[in-house]
Amino acid sequence: MNKLLTLAFILSFTGIMAQTYHFPEESSKHEGTWLQWPHHYQHGTTYRQRVEQTWIDMTKALQAGEKVHIIAYDTTEKDRIIRTLEQNKVPLKNVDFRIYPTDDVWIRDNGPIFVKDAKGNILIEDWGFNGWGEKFDFENCDKIPQQIGKDLGVQVINLNEEMVNEGGSVETDGNGVLMACKSSVISQQKGATRNKGITQEEAEEMFETYYGVSKVIWLDGVTGLDVTDMHIDGFMKFVNHNTMITMNEEDLLELGLSDKDVNTLYTASNANGKEYKKVYLPATKNKVKTAYGKQLEDKGSYVNYYVANNVVLVPNYGDPNDSVANKIIQDHYPGRKVVGIDVRNLYENGGMVHCVTQQQPAGNLLK
Template sequence: MKSLYVLPFFIAFCYSGAKRAEGGAVVAKEHAADRKSAQVLYTMPEEGMPHEGTWLQWPHQYQYGEAYRDRLDDAWIAMTDALSEGEKVHIIVYDEEEEDRVREMLEEDKISLKNIDFKVYKTDDVWVRDNGPIYARDAKGNLVIEDWGFNGWGKKAEFENCDEIPGRIASDQNRKYVDLNEVMINEGGAVEVDGNGTLMATKSAILNKNRNPGMSQAKAEEIFTKYYGVTNFIWLEGKAGLEITDMHIDGFARFADKNTIVTMSPDDLLEWQVAQNDINKLFRSTNKNKKKYNFVKLPLTQENVTTAYGKKLDYPGSYVNYYIANNVVLVPNYKDPNDAVANAIIQKLYPNREVVGIDVRNLYANGGMIHCVTQQQPR
């Protein structure tokens, strides 16, 4: 079976607490005492809305070595190439030496740097979906950066550099910064929103003693209502301890739009170790108007995945973890016969965008796929 975000080493650190955005960013500090009502303060745009750009954290050698970095470069080059035709690509690099290395690779591949910029921030790893900025809109429609707490998926891996990324971006963009570090630990891949008031998540990745000890479901819903603008909730139990993320939702169920959930067949969901009760609940899901969702089912890979460097994994690959950009949809591909099947299904869902398959085999050996390593900045 798959193991999402299986990092080369598991190193636990104590959570460093709240952070501050430096420079010109306006900090909106939020405390638990402020959570007296479920009033909507901010709304999170759905991923398919127009983007200003996409954030990527480029792999580097400083955490897991050169082999780790070199095996991932091609996927990042391919994502940058596909994305830069339709939006900006904001690339986070570890240091100036890494910036020079990445620039050289892109230029060698004849990729224009016109829509690409670089930010030099130290990172621990590549999972910007989970540690990066969450862009939301205030009541006047202005974009703000929400910085939810990140503690390395429950102190399972180093996180202190990545934990600082949202504040650094808010400072550089001189954008209002909503500091939620003392409010909730919440990774971007742990939640899905449909853009119409509904949030879908697993309890195992949020209401977990390694993230938010003692937090009730009601309190979590109150927080999500205030900061995501959602009022309807689809809670699956998930499976704590299954893998480093404690079963993020974006590996097996996503919103294609306000009416459609993309997932797998019940048999494939069981293969993905989703419990039968969760499968039943997923397929009974309704939106905020109590209308049932339409379901689109993607296959798993026909075969267990083998990396480009020959490592045989003992689990199949998911296509659900795709990313919607302005002009393209980036879909995980595995050199498997079902790549074409999944790409064709997703193309029908997004007829005005081009589906681009990205070879994620080497990335998948570390657990993640396309959605895990991308983060949108709305226009």
């Protein structure tokens, strides 16, 4: 057991309550949304050009309801992004920029986790990030939480030596329950290892302390199925502490889930022991084809959406089921407007809307 967990055990044993933190649900009020803008330095100009429209569309939809904090690779990129947004008639009043080198765009996984302490003050948790088991470069992205914390002057809890944890690998219901796949958190298989030697119990203790949950529900997941080793946010999301959005059994099995995992998901209960009400989104009717015409091998998921102050950004694919999924989601967020975001080219690279957004809750920053 590592030093931090040993300390937590000692404090618990002696009756001294250690500080725990609360991860506000995504639908709670935001100060803003953080985005890592795609650039050409890592994957080339063609990559940037193919996916950039997704960031333009997200920024346009978000800026009317909250701040949009854009991370640009360097000042040259910042100037180019400003020109691009102006050309697309995106108001810049609520948009600001930070200059940090990044390896890629997946801020949900490498970015800051904003939490609240017992007094309701907001601070940043900086979990370790190792490129989904060292599959890709990660050194620049791993520094992002510390850089944001320094710029904002907010306290940062450094968990880099304690546990690797990607934001997309966990879902919380805002009322004490966290769900995750073992394959993307505690798997010890080669090419997928986040945390060498970690036990399920140690991971649960970390989640209980730093996400403020009392119950962790594990699916097995599938190691090696994709880059993330099956992140939970691809196929389930909590609407609230009574309701989850997911997919039907046939679609889940096609995604790679086992019968056991489907059963665990469907019978999951909240902190009060009540089984979650389930809302089922379809997968795309057809396998996804990129905007530039490349046929991909998989159907797309609509579950990977992002809830902002005024809007809900839903991945769309130019598919007949786009309108079906958008309406179902709209019905569950009546105070917000669903905005379909074309993610066809981004999907080729392994993610959708939720993967590339990170919320900063409204409230006082702990300086």
